Structures are given as C-alpha cells and as structure tokens.
Amino acid sequence: MAESTSNSKEPPSRQPRSSQYSTMTSAVVPSPRSPQSINIAESTSHSEEPPAKRIRSSRSVASATGCATVQPTVYRHLDKTKREIRICDLYSSSELSAPLICSLRIVPLDKVGEFVAFSYVWGQEPATEAITINGFQHQIRSNLAAGLRRFRANHYQSMSGKLRKPRPISVWVDAICINQDSIEERNHQVPLMRLIFSECEYAFSWLGESDGTSDLAMDSIARLETFECMQARGLKNVHVPLTQKGSPFREAAPWIAIRKLLEREFWHRIWIFQELRLPKKRILACGSKSIPWKTFKVLNQLCIGLIDKYKFLRRELAYLDHETQDEVVAVCRLAQSFVQILACRSYPKSERFGELVVYTTHLKATDARDKIYGLLAIAENPTILPDYSKTVNQVYTEFAKSMLDDIWNLPLLLYCGLSTNEDNTKLATWVPNWDHITRTETSAAARWGRWLDPGSARGNCLKHLAHLEFRDLPHLTAFHVRGQLRSSITGLKYQNEWLELHNYKSTISNIYGSLYPCWSERATDWEGVRQPVQRLVALYLTLTQNYSSLDDLYGFSIDEEKENTAAGFCYTTISRLDSETDTTDTVSKLSLSMLLETVGSEFKNLPEAFSHPEQYENDYLMAENDSLHRRVFFETSSGRFGLGPIGAQEGDIICNIYGFAIPLLLRKVDSHYLIVGSCFVLGCMADQGYDESKAEILEIW
Known part of the structure; x- marks a missing residue:
C-alpha cells in the first residue's frame, strides 16, 4: 500500500458498458471486436478510436517544442460518499507470454458484484513490467505481473468448455485499483480493504514463481x-x-x-x-x-x-x-x-488492536507506517485512521497515545525503550518503534509480558492508574504515570562475559547457601512455595525466566518444563565447575546431589527428571540461551538478580507500575525519566513488594 508505482494517465473519454459476471468472477462482456476495443467503464465520453491505435505510455511525453507535457491520469476521481472502488477487468488468455490487458471501472462497494481479491508481495525491485490499462501502458512490478499471468491462465483453464469465449476476470489489485500517487485516495481506500477482502468471492494468494522445491x-x-x-x-x-x-x-x-x-x-x-x-x-x-x-x-x-x-x-x-x-x-x-495466527478467519471481538500489533511484530512493511495501518482492516473499532501525510514518528506516537489512554493496553510498554529507538532520537522512549523492533528482532524480549491482564494481580489497579496523562513538548510528548522506584542495578555482564568460567564460578560461590530476598510480602496458599528461597534457586529461575509461584497465580502450566530445565541447570552447573581444577573451597564442596536437593526445594516432591538430569542439559541450555539473547545479566543494590535490555547502564532504576506485571528500567535525566526497556527481576514482578505509599507520578520522555 505504501509503495508508489502508479504513473498512469487518463485515456480519451467513453461511456461505460454494462457488466456481466461468470460463475466464478465478474467481468465486462467482450464485444465481437478485439478485447482491446471494449468500452472502458472508467473513461468519459470521447470519439471512438480503436484502442490498439492509441496505446501509449503513461509517462510524460515530449511536445513538438521539446517541452515535457504530462498525460492525464487513468485514475478518475472516486466518490467517497458512495464508497467507490475500482475493479480491474483482466482479459483472459491461456498463454503466459500474452500481454497483460485490462480495463478499470468504478463501482460503489455495495454494488460491486463478484470479484477476486489479489494478494501478493510488492517486492523491492522497480516496476519494469507493462500492463495495458484502458489503452495506456502502466508499469508494475515483476512479481505482480507473474502472478496476474498465472491467475489469468488458471482462470482460463477452469472456464475452458464452460463458455464459448472466456470473459474478462474481475479482480481487485491494490497497485492497479488504487492511485498510489494520491495520498488522499490511499487514506480513503485503506479503511475499505476490510470490506473488499471480506466480500470478495475468493482471494488469490500469490506466493511467487516456482523454484527447485x-x-x-x-x-x-x-x-x-x-x-x-x-x-x-x-x-x-x-x-x-x-x-x-x-x-x-x-x-x-x-x-x-x-x-x-x-x-x-x-x-x-x-x-x-x-x-x-x-x-x-x-x-x-x-x-x-x-x-x-x-x-x-x-x-x-x-x-x-x-x-x-x-x-x-x-x-x-x-x-x-x-x-x-x-x-x-x-x-x-x-x-x-x-x-497459527492465520488459522482462523477473524479475531474475536475481544481482541484489542494493541494485541494485533504485538502479534505481528515479526511481519515486515516497506512503509514503516503500515506496521499500524496494515492492521486497521481487522481491528475492532480502531481509534485511528490512515493518514499517509503524517510522518512515522507522528503515526507511532498517536497510536501509542490512543492505546495507553486505555490502561488495558499498558503491556505495550514492553516494546518501549532506548534500544528500540536508537535510530530515531526524536521518538519518545514510551513510544514503541515498531519498524525498528521488526528489523532488529528486539521484540523477543517482550515475551515476558505473556499479555498478562494488568488487573490480574489485584482488582483495584484502575484506581492507581487513573493518573495516565500526556504533556506536549517541543519535539515529543511526555507521558505521566504512577509507579514505584525500586533499587538500582549494578554488575552488568553480557551473555558471553557472564558465562566466562571465572565469572560463573564467582557467582556460584557467592550465592550458594545464602538466601534470596523474599519476593512476596503476602501469604500464599500454594503448596511447594518456599519463601525466602536459596539464591541458587533464584539464579536458576532468573536464567530460565520462570515466575515460580507466580505461574500458579496467573494460571500457567509449565511445571513439567520447569522440572526438566531445573534438572538440566544442576547438571550443567556441575559440568561447568568441573571443567577446571582451580575451584574455590565453596565451589569444590558442591556436588550434583547437593544442587539437585537445593533446586528441588522449589517442588513439592523431587521431580522424576532429577533421577537422570544429564538427559535435560540441552533443554536447560536452550532456555538459558533464549533468556540471555539480547539481554544483559545484572544484580541490584538490594541483592536481587535480573535480566535487562542491551544498553542498560549502572545506576538505572527498576520501576514498578502498579497492575503491570513487568518492571521497567528507567534512567533519570534532570527531572524526568527515559525508559531503557523492560526487565525481569524476581521480587519485582507483578505486584511483588509493591508499596502504594512509596509510589509517585513519573514523567517519562
């Protein structure tokens, strides 16, 4: 939608003929003459001149004086009040090499009849293929041209023997049916795509030409x-x-x-x-x-x-x-x-627009604005409309404001931070840079959120989040939210650095036998919960991003996975410690059985996996690598372990926003804060240790 390929011009005017439709697709009924001589529904009145003689390029042509003159466009104005769209009537042919010829006609969307919607990838290559539209040459990209030829041939074969003469095929193709040079028209047509693709007879999804497999x-x-x-x-x-x-x-x-x-x-x-x-x-x-x-x-x-x-x-x-x-x-x-996301025809009405954007962070867009606009057709009651005159910053900021105005979309903050906006300093840190997230795969870190309901920890979070507001600044917008500042971070180590043997052994020797700070200030009824726990257990839970007792709180069922990775953690730890002989006294006293007993304290009974922990080493290593990918390991001034975003610095502050399960790392600059990114810290997850009396209004740029 965002790419501009159209330079087509308007043909001489003619009156439209009526259309008839076949059992599969709608099409203009051909006259006894050549298909090129069919009257064009979109053109205005003009003397009859055989189109074959007046086929010309839609590009600018030189006048006799040498000055360039611009041909009028083939795209006649659409009436917004009638929700008009264009339909492309593509002439049939069984030959793949036959020229692509079509006519355009304008029709109100509620009277369009049967047509096929064409789905394909635009591609990055320039428009080098030609299609004749209303008698004028129009340039399109090669992937679309190949798809139209295959589609045309398939339709010809399917209709062979059913009709005396194959009829044109009525198809909607965005690169042809929308004037891509007109921002106003694109803004008008994009919201109609929901109805276009919902009401089409079928969608022809073109994956591209065949290869060896x-x-x-x-x-x-x-x-x-x-x-x-x-x-x-x-x-x-x-x-x-x-x-x-x-x-x-x-x-x-x-x-x-x-x-x-x-x-x-x-x-x-x-x-x-x-x-x-x-x-x-x-x-x-x-x-x-x-x-x-x-x-x-x-x-x-x-x-x-x-x-x-x-x-x-x-x-x-x-x-x-x-x-x-x-x-x-x-x-x-x-x-x-x-x-799996594409398995159903439509999302349930309860699905929020913010969730759609999150589900599709892995999908690419040539125009960065389409990371938002490309989903409007399947959003229930979207709060924004497409406007391609706006910059990417404006689109992303307005989307973030519209989402955060509803506190149920607060998990969008998982995708915010300096690391996602490093290539665009004018974007506020509370505004996710969706295009950068897709290109750099930084969205993997946001799986911590698991789209937890912000009210699941306690039912009265709405009262505490009623202070959401925005303040316009010269170059961006400040975001005000109520939260509690916790401890600062220290001892940052990147994945490879932390896993260096001397660092790993030092960490283990300093934590074995010591206790981790309680991560809940309220009593729980769940069996198997030990509070406080061994720091060794907390390290394992951090490196695998397990909430421990919070799994039960939020209804997750990963007990089997946690047991297996726990056994693998113990076996891996001993393997690493035994790789050299210069171990400290504390470390040398550790054995596999001691580790299994210590980590096993998290479970009601020792898991069966603990009988053969060597079988689960790979399970743990995969979980560890997944957690540390694009993450830094750190400790806090209060003695906790954590994982944070690339770009975190000593002194960054852990902040809890009440009702939002995942803590954020903030960096203070003058009297305001910047979001560095989300983090994982046992003891600060959900409402663990949250004290409303210590909360304050924070201004985030």
Whole structure:
C-alpha cells in the first residue's frame, strides 16, 4: 500500500458498458471486436478510436517544442460518499507470454458484484513490467505481473468448455485499483480493504514463481489431506503422517520443501496478514501449483497438534533420523510463529488492536507506517485512521497515545525503550518503534509480558492508574504515570562475559547457601512455595525466566518444563565447575546431589527428571540461551538478580507500575525519566513488594 508505482494517465473519454459476471468472477462482456476495443467503464465520453491505435505510455511525453507535457491520469476521481472502488477487468488468455490487458471501472462497494481479491508481495525491485490499462501502458512490478499471468491462465483453464469465449476476470489489485500517487485516495481506500477482502468471492494468494522445491512442497501439503481423512476415521494420533509405514513424511525431503515454502517473503509481510484473515475463501498459488486454504490448514493443524501436545518435540520425534527431525522442528517453529495466527478467519471481538500489533511484530512493511495501518482492516473499532501525510514518528506516537489512554493496553510498554529507538532520537522512549523492533528482532524480549491482564494481580489497579496523562513538548510528548522506584542495578555482564568460567564460578560461590530476598510480602496458599528461597534457586529461575509461584497465580502450566530445565541447570552447573581444577573451597564442596536437593526445594516432591538430569542439559541450555539473547545479566543494590535490555547502564532504576506485571528500567535525566526497556527481576514482578505509599507520578520522555 505504501509503495508508489502508479504513473498512469487518463485515456480519451467513453461511456461505460454494462457488466456481466461468470460463475466464478465478474467481468465486462467482450464485444465481437478485439478485447482491446471494449468500452472502458472508467473513461468519459470521447470519439471512438480503436484502442490498439492509441496505446501509449503513461509517462510524460515530449511536445513538438521539446517541452515535457504530462498525460492525464487513468485514475478518475472516486466518490467517497458512495464508497467507490475500482475493479480491474483482466482479459483472459491461456498463454503466459500474452500481454497483460485490462480495463478499470468504478463501482460503489455495495454494488460491486463478484470479484477476486489479489494478494501478493510488492517486492523491492522497480516496476519494469507493462500492463495495458484502458489503452495506456502502466508499469508494475515483476512479481505482480507473474502472478496476474498465472491467475489469468488458471482462470482460463477452469472456464475452458464452460463458455464459448472466456470473459474478462474481475479482480481487485491494490497497485492497479488504487492511485498510489494520491495520498488522499490511499487514506480513503485503506479503511475499505476490510470490506473488499471480506466480500470478495475468493482471494488469490500469490506466493511467487516456482523454484527447485516449491512443487514438492505444494504436492506434499496436498497429500496431507489423505492423513486428515485417516484421522477423521478414528486415528487421532497427530503423528499419523510421520508414523505410517511408507509415508513420504518420514523422510526429510518434503519437510525441507515445506520449510522453504514457509520461509518465502509472502508470509512475512504485514499486508498479507489481513489479506489471509478476511476472505471467506482463499486459493494459495505458487508457480503452476495451487491449493485451497482448507488444504493448507491441514499442515497448520498437524504442526499445532505437535507443538501443543508435546513440550519437547525433538524427543517425541526420536524415531526419525536427525535430518528429518531438524526439518520437522523447523516447520513447526515457523507454524508457531505465524501460521497459527492465520488459522482462523477473524479475531474475536475481544481482541484489542494493541494485541494485533504485538502479534505481528515479526511481519515486515516497506512503509514503516503500515506496521499500524496494515492492521486497521481487522481491528475492532480502531481509534485511528490512515493518514499517509503524517510522518512515522507522528503515526507511532498517536497510536501509542490512543492505546495507553486505555490502561488495558499498558503491556505495550514492553516494546518501549532506548534500544528500540536508537535510530530515531526524536521518538519518545514510551513510544514503541515498531519498524525498528521488526528489523532488529528486539521484540523477543517482550515475551515476558505473556499479555498478562494488568488487573490480574489485584482488582483495584484502575484506581492507581487513573493518573495516565500526556504533556506536549517541543519535539515529543511526555507521558505521566504512577509507579514505584525500586533499587538500582549494578554488575552488568553480557551473555558471553557472564558465562566466562571465572565469572560463573564467582557467582556460584557467592550465592550458594545464602538466601534470596523474599519476593512476596503476602501469604500464599500454594503448596511447594518456599519463601525466602536459596539464591541458587533464584539464579536458576532468573536464567530460565520462570515466575515460580507466580505461574500458579496467573494460571500457567509449565511445571513439567520447569522440572526438566531445573534438572538440566544442576547438571550443567556441575559440568561447568568441573571443567577446571582451580575451584574455590565453596565451589569444590558442591556436588550434583547437593544442587539437585537445593533446586528441588522449589517442588513439592523431587521431580522424576532429577533421577537422570544429564538427559535435560540441552533443554536447560536452550532456555538459558533464549533468556540471555539480547539481554544483559545484572544484580541490584538490594541483592536481587535480573535480566535487562542491551544498553542498560549502572545506576538505572527498576520501576514498578502498579497492575503491570513487568518492571521497567528507567534512567533519570534532570527531572524526568527515559525508559531503557523492560526487565525481569524476581521480587519485582507483578505486584511483588509493591508499596502504594512509596509510589509517585513519573514523567517519562
């Protein structure tokens, strides 16, 4: 939507003819003449001149005097009051090499009839392909041109024998049907995309031309329907495609092909998200292959079934060779990251716009403003409208203000901080820079939030958060919020630095046998909770980002995972300490059994995993690496452990905003504060130790 490709001009005027529609798509009925001579519905009256003779470029042309003159645009004004859109009538052909020819017509959205919505990736390459629109040459990008040719050929083949002469295909394509040079028109048309993609007969989703593996991927996904039928007959095991004797899915090749298909740029663009969510019916096409969306959903169901049913997927796939295991896991991870989000047609009404933006942080946008505007079509009652005359800073700031005006969107602060705004100093630190987050993958740290309900800790948080307000400054806007400043941080170490053997041994020797500060000032009824706990236990919980007793408080079920990683932590610690002989007296006294007993104090009974802790070393190492990725390890002036964002400095202050589960790191500058980023500190999570009498109004720039 944000890219500008249109330089097309207006043809001589003509009166529109009526349209008729086939059983699949709507189209202008062709006259007995050449398709190029069909009257153009969007043009105004003009003397009849064969379009074949007046095809010209939509670019500027030179006059006889040598001065450049600009041809009028093919885009006639749309009536906003009638919610008019343009429909592209694409002329059929069975030949891929045949020129692309179409006509445009204007029609009110509620009278558009049947049409197909075209979904594709714009791409970065310049517009070098030509399509004839209303008799004028118009430049489009090569991916769109290839997709239109395949779409045209598929439609021609599907209608072969049904019609005496194939009719043009009515299709809506943003790069053709919207004047991309007009900001006013783009602002008007973007809000209509919800209805366009909801009311289309179907969406044609173009993944791109085929490569060496895409045909195998499309065929393999289609074959999964056979296994779905087997499951429908009572074989409920989600492993059916993987376990059945002779199944091709027991080999790596189809999974490699599927992984490469899912890695295509198509799946990682913000506009594709809504274009897959809204239509009633979707066709996925790649090269000459196409499959209905319901077939593709079988792959999604298989992956989600594997992920949901098993915490440790690789162990469950032990009967497969290692290469096949790797590829199955890779496909499932891709499915987990975006396919599951696209599994349903629409979000429930309870889904908030802020949550949609968070769910799609991994999706890219050529225009950074589309990180917000590209989701408006699937948002329930969005509070903002697209305005492409505004800067990225303005769009992001207004979005943040509109979200934070509703305290239920407070978790958006997880995505704020100096690290996300390092390339844009004019953006306030309380405003997430969504484009930077996507490009740098800094959003991974925000998983700590787990979208906890800000009122889940206590029911009266609304009273304490009633002080949210904004104050305009010369270059940005200040944000006022009530919060409690806690301890400052010290002893920062990056991942590689902290894991250096001498630092690791020093940390262990200084904490074994000592107690960690209580992380709750209220009594709990949950069994297995020991307060205070060993600092060694707190270190393990920090390095795996486990809330311990708070898991029960918020209803999370990760006990099995916590037990396994706990056993792996103990085994890994001893392995590291035994790697050299120059250990301190305290460290040399540690044994695996002592560590298991100490860490096991977090559980009601010693987990079964503790009997064979060596089996879980890899589980722990993966959790540790995941936690420390783009994080720094630190301690606090009050004796706690924490993980914070890259860019944190000695003296930064931990702050709790009441009702918001995740603490923030703030940096004081004069009389105001900057958000450095979110952090994980046991004892400061949710309302742990929060004292309302010590809270104050903080001004954040």
